[in-house]
């Protein structure tokens with residue numbers, strides 16, 4: 001929390017309007033539209049709901065296929081499964097966990113309708129390559145930008161950030177081609193404000209609509225299949241049931257919390273980047289690293305540091321380490337736990353999940369499996385402060 005959250009919640013309650021699509025919701029949506037140039041933003045009750053809205057808008061159903069990375073959160077796939085579509089899982093890159101764009105085309109069939117790149121750790125996927133594939137095959141692109149608030153795709157003019165200055169990702173807006181905010185590149189983008197993300201509201205999310213043709217229907221789906229948003233604006237003199245939809249909009253109490261966070265977005269981001277850079281410097285100063293194709297690799301430990309491709313910025317959503325194998329990672333987590341520091345691994349591969357493994361086509365996804373076994377996240381949150389020193393001490397003792 002940054003200070004004004006409870007004050008704005010009180011204001012929302014006292015205003016007498018606590019259902020959705022009120023003053024705080026409008027302020028938050030306008031903030032994103034103005035700061036990042038998103039055409040249209042709609043707050044949702046979660047990132048999952050934003051993905052579900054996006055899935056409905058794509059119109060996919062039984063017989064259609066959607067390409068999704070296996071190394072992601074359940075919701076990325078679930079939103080499309082609920083529409084009856086089949087999910088075709090893609091592998092991650094060898095050098096970082098994002099979807100391997102060079103493998104996407106081999107997964108496309110006449111039934112493919114959508115590609116869903118997930119910007120893991122808030123770092124951009126290779127969006128030029130993905131958009132080119134989508135254009136060639138007439139596919140929609142839904143960005144899962146759940147972790148990617150305040151992060152950009154720099155394009156090929158970007159500079160490689162595999163240096164000690166990695167965390168310095170203040171964006172130079174004079175770069176050619178112009179940097180694009182994540183969530184603004186595909187036809188639709190989905191953000192999350194879950195408490196584990198950079199900008200939070202407990203549960204919360206947002207759909208960005210970048211292709212004009214989806215705007216009207218998005219508003220209707222958002223408001224239970226009615227044209228109530230048009231009625232509120234005085235564009236129609238009564239509203240009614242015109243389409244499918246659900247109650248995807250958050251209460252003003254949630255939007256009020258979010259507004260307090262947005263007022264302090266720069267402060268939150270600056271602090272997260274400082275903490276991220278501290279981790280990087282601590283590791284680089286205390287352990288020997290050498291440059292490999294996968295970024296920086298520990299000369300003695302074999303541990304890899306996160307790689308941010310030259311075309312991506314780092315929004316300091318996550319600081320992760322990659323261990324050489326599962327046993328070494330488990331050992332590290334246990335040693336850190338013994339020192340009262342919680343470090344956690346991340347996704348279990350969706351293609352071999354209990355729910356979907358029977359429907360997966362049997363292809364091996366070795367990079368996804370490797371990240372599932374070897375990636376570990378270090379504590380990183382706005383209020384971490386000087387407690388980070390305790391993490392350093394624990395890492396030094398755990399890694400020797």
Ligand SMILES: *Cc1c(COP(=O)(O)O)cnc(C)c1O
Nearest residue numbers: 046047048073075146192193194
């Ligand atoms: C957090 C997250 C989601 C889900 O967002 P919720 O707000 O928790 O519903 C979806 N995809 C990714 C990649 C996420 O990190």
